[in-house]
Amino acid sequence: MIAACSVAGSDSGGGAGIQADLKTFTALGIYGLTVITAVTAQNTREVRGTWMLPPEAVRAQMETVADGFSIGAWKTGMLGNAANVRAVAESLPEGGALVIDPVMISTSGHRLLAEDAVADLMELLIPRAAVVTPNIPEAEVLSRMRVMTVEEMAEAGRRILDLGARAVVVKGGHLPGGAAIDLLVDRDGEIRLSGERYPYSVHGSGCCFSAALTACLARRMPIREGFRAARGFIDTAIRDAAGGPGPIRIVNPGGTIIHRL
Template sequence: MVSACSIAGSDSGGGAGIQADVKTFTALEVFGLTVITAVTAQNTREVRGTWMLPPEAVRTQIETVADEFAIGAWKTGMLGNAANVRAVAEALPDGAMLVIDPVMVSTSGHRLLDEDAIADLVGLLIPRAGVVTPNLPEAEVLAGMRVRTHDDMAEAGRRILDLGAGAVVVKGGHLTGDAAIDVLVDRDGTAEVSGRRYPYSVHGSGCCFSAALAAYLARGMDARGAFAAAREFIDTAIERAVGGPGTLRIVNPGGTNVRWR
């Protein structure tokens, strides 16, 4: 049985975080395991509250699932604070295939990673990552530079790669233009995937993309193959996104055309 584990926060709205990751794993026929780092009260428009779990709870969850399951890939999402970053670094099995989605701020602007946790993320987890998947604001923080062009994306990716990651995917969704372009940087150079930019915003696309990447890695793909497959998956998910009551849509990883009444 192919398994993958998400280490992330719970999204009560079901569109991002642990819930989105498990839906994505299921859609890609991977058994989803979870380690919950935080409970949030949120919907597609706002985060009303966040409650962090203690690091002992995070550590024990990781150790417990690792004791029984052969986990092909792990992914991190919202870690929240330095204590939980350190707990993940301590408990994660040696040699684990790790995808890091460096979640720092929600789509609605709510901070999801304390500033003093960034140094631990850089020093303890990124050097162990098979792939890191920052969006443009996250890439700017990790690379220490402004990212405004596709060339900037590649340079930011190289700087993050120098932190010890195996590969970096800089997501270009925050750039303007008709095409949405993501850039992968690894030891062999760079690769780009572009696709249509849709005229609406989505909630949970970053979580779904990194979960899909982890699922494909768990199924035995290399980083470049998993990147291309995950990008195709998320493009389809965004195209078929579920219409919500607000300005945002919820990404629908399974591709079922559901409409809210």
């Protein structure tokens, strides 16, 4: 049994966070474990409330799943505050790849990571990461630069790489233009992948992409191969996004079939 663990917040709307990660793991044939850092009241349009779990609860969950399962890869999403960032860093076992999705602000604009927690994320967790997967606004915070072009995405990725991660994937969905471009930067250079941009906004695409990449690394795929596989997976998930009330759709991790890596 190949297992992966998501350390993230609960999305009551089911489109992002822990719920999206578990759906993605299942679609890719991975047994999903969870460490819940926060409970949110949200749907695709808004976050009405956030309640952080205490760091001792986060630490206990991490230690318990690590003791009971052989975990091939870990993913962090919404960590919320500095205390929980430190709890994760202190409890994360050696072994198993780490994918960091540096969730800072929700699709609806609600802040999900306290400003004073960013330094701890950069100092305690990113140096241990196999891959960091920021979107454009998150890459700007971590790299301390504006990102307006694909070339600036690459430079931001290199700056984040200098924090100690093995690779960085800068997601380009926030850039204007035609194709949606994601860019991987590692010690050997960069890879750019482009895909179709659909005429609607989606909720949960970042969570599903990083969870798919985590599933690939749990199966011991090389990072570059995992990047390509996860990008193909999320392209299908966005294409098959589920409609609903309001302008934002929810990505469909399962698509029309169960994907197997």
